[in-house]
Amino acid sequence: MIRANQKMFAKGCRKKVFRNDEKTVKIIKDAFFMLNIIYLRQAASLVDLRDVSNAVQINATKGSKLKAHPTCTWRIFSGILLMTLTYALFLQTSGINFLIKYAMGTRCLIPNNYFVWEITRPVSNCKFCQGVNSALILSNLTRDQFKFYAYSSRPMIVKNATNHWPAKKVFSLFFFRNLYESIEGAYESVQEECQFLHFRSDLASLKEVLSMTDRRALNLAGEKSWYVGWKNCHPQVLDVMREFYQTPHFLPEDAESPYTNYVFLGYEQGAVMHLDYISRLMWQGQILGSKTWSVVPTPECGNVCNSFDFSVDAGDVILLDTRVWYHATNVKDNQFSLTITSEYG
Incomplete structure (x- = not known):
């Protein structure tokens, strides 16, 4: 299931958005590598991420009768973070040299990206x-x-x-x-x-x-x-x-x-x-x-x-x-x- 979602994600990105733009695809790859580095080297805390997710949920639903599902909020937050970093690298790619050293050992883009996996993984049965x-x-x-x-x-x-x-x-x-x-x-x-x-x-x-x-x-x-x-x-x-x-x-x-x-x-x-x-x-x-x-x-x-x-x-x-x-x-x-x-x- 996860592998299928990853393939669909990667295929959709290539065909629908960046069909003939190899340079753009490279920039997006660099963005994914940066996310890996931030997650692994800075030791992102699950508790911290959950707190941010809950804050987003509270602000988004304040004054509304509808309440966002916590799982959806978590994944939306991860998606927004992913898109934000990607956009930043569109504007400035000077950090790419920094990525090269710490991307060593990472052969595949999608299979090693924790943020993409978190967005696409199945919801757990508690x-x-x-x-x-x-x-x-x-x-x-x-x-x-x-x-x-x-x-x-x-x-x-x-x-x-x-x-x-x-x-x-x-x-x-x-x-x-x-x-x-x-x-x-x-x-x-x-x-x-x-x-x-x-x-x-x-x-x-x-x-x-x-x-x-x-x-x-x-x-x-x-x-x-x-x-x-x-x-x-x-x-x-x-x-x-x-x-x-x-x-x-x-x-x-x-x-x-x-x-x-x-x-x-x-x-x-x-x-x-x-x-x-x-x-x-x-x-x-x-x-x-x-x-x-x-x-x-x-x-x-x-x-x-x-x-x-x-x-x-x-x-x-x-x-x-x-x-x-x-x-x-x-x-x-x-x-x-x-x-x-x-x-x-």
Whole structure:
């Protein structure tokens, strides 16, 4: 559904508005990239955006018997913001050079744009979050015991599920540096085929991350803190990584899982508040360190559902429907956090 909407959106823009104007289309693309940068680097708060949305709703309906639907107000607000920035770039495009560095790793315009996705995503059925006030904590369990929970949207933590993975003694920044430098085309695969996420760091590529000084890698005093993530697509990289971890043993036998994975590592503030636009449920193995997760329901469910925090420790696996729960992470107590993430469904 989301992919179809994205294709219709992009097709409509090309045919109806900018049919033969390649220069104009380029400017619009640059505007979309700028929106990505604003969202990811400035860590736009969902609460702040919702407050603005509510203010727009109140002002628009003052003195009127009709009341705007909060979901419509949210999407109208996002659309107005999108059009405003686009118009600004029509008038002045001096910021395009700034976009180039931070657009690295973003191959496709529409699939990586959170504002477009927010406008076009389906409205959530709030049953997924009603009455949910905390993550469900499960002891390490068998596949048969997990069947009841397997496809739930409730945040879940399976304790001590990765303690037997060799990865906890092998994976590190230096492990990935040696791995990527030893395989031809490994760095290029992240930039050209997969995805690199710098979050709030000033690191623009995986090569830059793995080339940092040892002092910064260890987050020593006086060094800039950092947290990044990337998707692995290179078959040889994945083959080596798979020697040290496996898909959680309790997941359903018939569940589909991609061979690709994500690595997230670093210190202090982790991922900023966001929603994932993926096709399956997410699992993440916390190999090193501990993180606090903050989850927030989609805006249309804000009046009937609650936001809450929970902790995930080394050895745990978190399962979360990141398609309907906005989520952010924070690494605890200046620890180094390293996780492996993939999907199932």
